[in-house]
Amino acid sequence: MKKKIAVIGSGFSGLSAAAYLAKAGNDVHVFEKHDQSGGRARQFTIEQGYVFDMGPSWYWMPDIMEGFFADFGCKTADFFELVSLNPQFEMIFSDEKIDVPESLAELKTVFEKIEKGAASQLQKFMQSAKFKYEIGMKDFVNKPCHNWAEFISPKIAKSALKLDLLTSFRTYVARYFKSQKLRTLMEFPVIFLGASPKNIPAMYSLMNYGGYALGTHYPLGGFYQLVLAMKSVAEKQGVHFHFNKTVERINTQNDKVSYLTINDEKYEFDAVVASSDYQHTETLLDAPYRNYNDDYWKKKTFAPSSLIFYLGINETIPNLKHHTLFFENELDEHIDCIYKGKKWPEKPLFYACCPSKTDDSVAPEGKENLFLLMPLAIGMNDEECIREKYLAQMLSRIEKHTGISDLQSKIEYKRSYCVSDFMADYNAYGGNAYGLANTLGQTAVLKPKISNKKLRNLFYTGQLTVPGPGVPPSIISGKIVANEIIKIKN
Known part of the structure; x- marks a missing residue:
């Protein structure tokens, strides 16, 4: 039976859910508070000719897309040309730098130079990671996670021990490599899962395979090309997009959502999918109809927020790659500031993305598009003077690495983005940037549910529910919730 369905928000999970729901023959309407789709993956252009992706920049797990x-x-x-980056990225340590080459064979050579025997260890690690990737990304993450019974199957039972669900990622990596630099290189991908490698299940070595083995890519024109492509697919299925539309209230009657209040107007639907921030979405409901109260969210471990700078540099920056990780300081010190001390780091790590090294369209000729990101705890005071202090630190370290001088004077465009901006633009709980951390206690069935427990036509999708944070998981999340709605007979 054809349903009229509202999707709140047009991030990757919303775009995905809308496309699948419309393909099934439903009348789907997407309501977006901003003037463009994409959510955290929006893009903006300025008069000087710079084009900035606002959020995601690591195109990993291309098979999911x-x-x-x-x-x-x-x-x-x-829809777009996808370029494989070589090197995939560069990691800067206090005494040396490591380029991660495009091919796994070359990466083995890099590992062997750093630690004798590490090439064969990397081969073993990646074989296991490939197994986890194939099971995890094809079987585990596609479950709606209503209950543990979904995971009872001969295939999953047979694979359980090999998935290393009860081993910490740090312990697991240490079994393979002695070099602290190689360990850091292998631990880096799970930072985006939102917790210390000490608290992430070893199953997530699948991230290493999804990145290092499948490669790091870049869509020419910017990451936003993926948003535009998914929006185009959704429109071809008949999805209607409504921009500058803020959902102000979810109204209920007879254990169902009866209508939405959007920009002070009333809109009736048969079902609603919230791709918006889960906790914020529930504040649009009367308290008795919420899945979770404030205490629930306060106890959750959230992935980090971020301090981001979008910079237009009026000359080229030598010796800088498309992706560069500045890890001259201790990883654990920075992580502890996020999850234990909940304070601004004294010796921060940060990431620099310079897409103009690959793509002439994102910066004027002879100039650079520079994106800087420093992970930090949610809920932080992020006033401008603090932001500027860390910008100066990051620029100084880029100058040291590249040999360029007085980078500050070469900035012709600057925009910062931090905790309060994530809260204002996305209603992100605590200003989080990536959703809920993928700790063992917040995995699968233990994540917030995709369906409302009291309203039979309200569903949730995105990085605060299954399967978790990241672009590929968000796309999968949209498909999961769409399939749940499609299965409903009336």
């Missing part, structure tokens, strides 16, 4: 488009009879190449 291809899987989405294949479901609609197309492929990414129909």
